[in-house]
Amino acid sequence: MIWTTTPWTLPSNLAVCVGPDIEYVRAFDPARNQRFYIAKERLVAYPGLTIEALCLGRDLVGRRYSPLFPYFAAEKQRGAFVVVMDDYVTTESGTGLVHQAPAFGEDDHRVVKAAGIEAMVCPVTLEGRFTDEVSDYAGQHVKDADSAIIRVLKDRGLLYRHDTITHSYPFCYRSDTPLIYRAIPSWYVRVSSMRDKLINANQQIHWVPDHLQEGRFGNWLENAIDWAISRNRVWGTPIPIWINDVTGGQRCIGSLDELAALTGTRLTDLHREHVDPLTFTLPGEAGVYRRVPEVLDCWFESGSMPYAQLHYPFENRSLFEAGFPAEFIAEGLDQTRGWFYTLTVLAAALYDKPAFRNVIVNGMVLAEDGKKMSKRLRNYTPPDELMEQYGADALRLYLITSGLVRAEEQRFSDSGVRDMVRRVLLPWYNAFSFLRTYTEIDGWKASPTAAPATNILDQWITSRLQTLKSNVGAEMAAYRLYAVVPQLLDFIEDLTNGYIRLNRPRFWEEGLSADKEAAYQTLYGVLRELSVIMAPFAPFLSDWLHRELGAFSGFGDEQSSVHLCRYPLADGTLQRPDLEEAVALMQRVVLLGRQKREAEKINLRTPLATLTVIGERAARLASIPELAEYLRRELNVQDVRFDTNEAAWIELIAKPNFPLLGKRLGKRMKEFQGLIGGLSLEAIRTLRASGAVEVGGESFSLVEIDVQQRTRAGANIISDSVIAVDLDCTLSDTLIRGGYAREIVRSIQRARKASGLRVSDRIRVRYAAASALIQTLDEHATYVWSETLTVEPSADPGADRFVEDIDGHRFAFSVEKVA
RNA sequence: GGCUAGGUAGCUCAGCCGGUUAGAGCACAGUAUUAAUAAUCCUGGGGUCGGGAGUUAAAGUCUCCCCCUAGCUACCA
Numbered sequence A: 001m002i003w004t005t006t007p008w009t010l011p012s013n014l015a016v017c018v019g020p021d022i023e024y025v026r027a028f029d030p031a032r033n034q035r036f037y038i039a040k041e042r043l044v045a046y047p048g049l050t051i052e053a054l055c056l057g058r059d060l061v062g063r064r065y066s067p068l069f070p071y072f073a074a075e076k077q078r079g080a081f082v083v084v085m086d087d088y089v090t091t092e093s094g095t096g097l098v099h100q101a102p103a104f105g106e107d108d109h110r111v112v113k114a115a116g117i118e119a120m121v122c123p124v125t126l127e128g129r130f131t132d133e134v135s136d137y138a139g140q141h142v143k144d145a146d147s148a149i150i151r152v153l154k155d156r157g158l159l160y161r162h163d164t165i166t167h168s169y170p171f172c173y174r175s176d177t178p179l180i181y182r183a184i185p186s187w188y189v190r191v192s193s194m195r196d197k198l199i200n201a202n203q204q205i206h207w208v209p210d211h212l213q214e215g216r217f218g219n220w221l222e223n224a225i226d227w228a229i230s231r232n233r234v235w236g237t238p239i240p241i242w243i244n245d246v247t248g249g250q251r252c253i254g255s256l257d258e259l260a261a262l263t264g265t266r267l268t269d270l271h272r273e274h275v276d277p278l279t280f281t282l283p284g285e286a287g288v289y290r291r292v293p294e295v296l297d298c299w300f301e302s303g304s305m306p307y308a309q310l311h312y313p314f315e316n317r318s319l320f321e322a323g324f325p326a327e328f329i330a331e332g333l334d335q336t337r338g339w340f341y342t343l344t345v346l347a348a349a350l351y352d353k354p355a356f357r358n359v360i361v362n363g364m365v366l367a368e369d370g371k372k373m374s375k376r377l378r379n380y381t382p383p384d385e386l387m388e389q390y391g392a393d394a395l396r397l398y399l400i401t402s403g404l405v406r407a408e409e410q411r412f413s414d415s416g417v418r419d420m421v422r423r424v425l426l427p428w429y430n431a432f433s434f435l436r437t438y439t440e441i442d443g444w445k446a447s448p449t450a451a452p453a454t455n456i457l458d459q460w461i462t463s464r465l466q467t468l469k470s471n472v473g474a475e476m477a478a479y480r481l482y483a484v485v486p487q488l489l490d491f492i493e494d495l496t497n498g499y500i501r502l503n504r505p506r507f508w509e510e511g512l513s514a515d516k517e518a519a520y521q522t523l524y525g526v527l528r529e530l531s532v533i534m535a536p537f538a539p540f541l542s543d544w545l546h547r548e549l550g551a552f553s554g555f556g557d558e559q560s561s562v563h564l565c566r567y568p569l570a571d572g573t574l575q576r577p578d579l580e581e582a583v584a585l586m587q588r589v590v591l592l593g594r595q596k597r598e599a600e601k602i603n604l605r606t607p608l609a610t611l612t613v614i615g616e617r618a619a620r621l622a623s624i625p626e627l628a629e630y631l632r633r634e635l636n637v638q639d640v641r642f643d644t645n646e647a648a649w650i651e652l653i654a655k656p657n658f659p660l661l662g663k664r665l666g667k668r669m670k671e672f673q674g675l676i677g678g679l680s681l682e683a684i685r686t687l688r689a690s691g692a693v694e695v696g697g698e699s700f701s702l703v704e705i706d707v708q709q710r711t712r713a714g715a716n717i718i719s720d721s722v723i724a725v726d727l728d729c730t731l732s733d734t735l736i737r738g739g740y741a742r743e744i745v746r747s748i749q750r751a752r753k754a755s756g757l758r759v760s761d762r763i764r765v766r767y768a769a770a771s772a773l774i775q776t777l778d779e780h781a782t783y784v785w786s787e788t789l790t791v792e793p794s795a796d797p798g799a800d801r802f803v804e805d806i807d808g809h810r811f812a813f814s815v816e817k818v819a
Numbered sequence B: 001g002g003c004u005a006g007g008u009a010g011c012u013c014a015g016c017c018g019g020u021u022a023g024a025g026c027a028c029a030g031u032a033u034u035a036a037u038a039a040u041c042c043u044g045g046g047g048u049c050g051g052g053a054g055u056u057a058a059a060g061u062c063u064c065c066c067c068c069u070a071g072c073u074a075c076c077a
Helices: A007-012 A040-045 A073-078 A106-114 A142-155 A191-203 A216-222 A256-263 A298-308 A317-323 A339-351 A383-390 A392-401 A414-442 A456-477 A481-508 A514-533 A539-550 A577-600 A618-622 A626-635 A658-677 A681-690 A733-754 A771-779 A781-787
Strands: A015-018 A023-029 A034-039 A050-056 A082-085 A097-100 A206-208 A241-244 A250-252 A289-291 A326-332 A356-362 A608-614 A637-643 A650-656 A692-695 A698-701 A705-711 A724-727 A763-769 A790-795 A802-806 A809-817
Touching: A007 A142, A015 A106, A023 A040, A034 A040, A034 A097, A082 A106, A097 A106, A191 A216, A191 A339, A216 A339, A298 A339, A326 A339, A339 A356, A383 A392, A383 A414, A392 A414, A392 A481, A392 A539, A414 A481, A414 A514, A414 A539, A456 A481, A456 A514, A456 A577, A456 A626, A481 A514, A481 A626, A514 A539, A577 A608, A577 A618, A577 A626, A577 A724, A608 A618, A608 A626, A618 A637, A626 A637, A650 A658, A650 A681, A658 A692, A658 A698, A681 A692, A681 A705, A733 A771, A733 A781, A733 A802, A733 A809, A763 A771, A771 A781, A771 A809, A781 A790
Parallel strands: A015 A082, A206 A356, A326 A356, A608 A637, A763 A790
Antiparallel strands: A015 A097, A023 A034, A023 A050, A241 A250, A241 A289, A608 A724, A650 A705, A692 A698, A763 A809, A802 A809
């Protein structure tokens, strides 16, 4: 007794399959007076049966039976209607005896072939209708015939039980109509015989991310099956195989020449309608050669790309050989079984090589709601709108900064794209805009042979640029695109909020001094080179900036496009790690100073007397004396001091370097964590001085113990884990008036701007000021009037165009341009 | 069902060959600064690192089980 969910396959039944080691019983159903075999374990589903005999599946093999339907009774001559066995039979459902229709199931086909049965019937058309062979249902759709078949079996007493079960069935995703499994003759590439070549080729590919090599792709290759390479459809590349209609001889045609030689017709168009009519005969052989009707699987063409794009081997032999395998490709994760695979199959089969050396696998882009992007749901902003609003550069930067470039999926967010405009493109553009504003005033042109920088910040940003090139180069060489943009962000931050901010006075200076020229030259050089570095990541803005900057130079050796430039390499001789470290320390000190001011509620315009940088690392900052001036200005202090004698201010804390010592000490780690944490100041000093210290019978080096610092309780200083500062926040009248002076300057500058004056316009200021401010103006006259480009200041009790309140003191004034 | 990845702040994500107090940006709140200004700085609140068990002197990080998401794949008469 067999069980099926597809009654329409029953007319095509050719065998019954049992499990060799499954126990079967010969059962008798007294109610129906019927006798049949059934798996013992399935008896639970069929109560009321009497067991007459027991046997194993293998004992049943070879038994013959009469087919349910007469249509293919003749197939008995070719071995049909016999019991076969296979391990795929289970006893989880059904009867343990499986109906075999080899045209409508992969397992059925395999099992029947393996049993040596030659019979093969497929009485269903490609449209899913029965052929004339099944005379009773000819022309009927198979699914429509199900009920008629069931009725016939019932009438003939051959139906034991009829149930309705629901199970999933494949549907066409386009037409939403049910699909059936049906055998069709196909052409195969015997990939299974060259697995070793595929695996060997894969060993030579650098995957990003690397887990794909052994993981998803590696597993796929290990289990590679033969490639069904033909398709039965109208459009596609004709498979170039001709078969003799009498002798069955086969010829695979390898070129137009070969085809012309055989057929006498030279084609220029290889579409089917031109190829299919061509036939040929061979001397001494009966019959006509005609092309097979199938076309190629389109994935065959994707895999042929390296050869087809160059029309190799018919042309471009040397070009092909020079470029194969390709250095680099990139595609989506879903191509593991698509393009990556077909490229590898063809390259391994043809040349025993991979088709590409490096591959970046992109993850799938999801909509912001975490679902797949869907045209129907419109759960995304159309790309053209996005590019219109933020630009293609911003989109590109956003995409390559994400996990997408290492096969991770990403929820796409428009705000992430906007963020790239804000954090990368705008500051970068603003830096250029800043340079242009000032160089235009001075009519400055870049020089092709700039002298080495002498200014310390020029040297610093130049060094930072080399470090950037070196880091970007390393990440690019390893195809880690996602690690590049963070480096660019850091650099742009240093350029705009470090270099330009600290150098503004040099650019504001009047006239064109050597120092100002050096500043221009440095900023110009950095921006110029940055535009080349950025070219692969922000191709449009970098090209635009490169052209704009090219126009600044007085010399004419410029490439017409940034994309034709050589990619810049780091110049190690310009790198100064000591300087980069010192500036990084300075930036920390500035942050700490601002925090202190904020805590004390003293704004930055009020000068303070003394800043003291404390700690051993203060020496590294002090070693570059020029930086003190920047500190003085950034924190508006009159004096900057360094004190490496930190004991009075801070306490040192020794902490074990866990990753290092954990390996060395193992279980004793906890014990030593306490010992090291409790080290005396003397011991820490010893460690710093001699490079080693002994604790608990073990000697530790400076790298094994990390010395950090913490503000000593009661000390009025502020610190992070690296450096500490003392900012003297005592205010005097003098200091307060110094603050007023800056407030006055600020007020006048705002008024200049509000009046629409140019940066370089000279002005006349009339003012009416409270007495405290009068004193300020007396003391700080030079500063206030020169800073605001005021050539004619005068007291005027009636002035009231602008009125400001400075710490409770009235300052009223007017500004006008001097003709 | 199988394989391969992923699940960390309200959101998007870093961190993970085990390591100190888990970070960034956005958003929110509060400051500061400003002749690059529709720019920028700083501070703050905010986390059961999907859940559970285990290994370890130490787990977001390693192991096992489970849940969820995605890609690929196989789909049982």
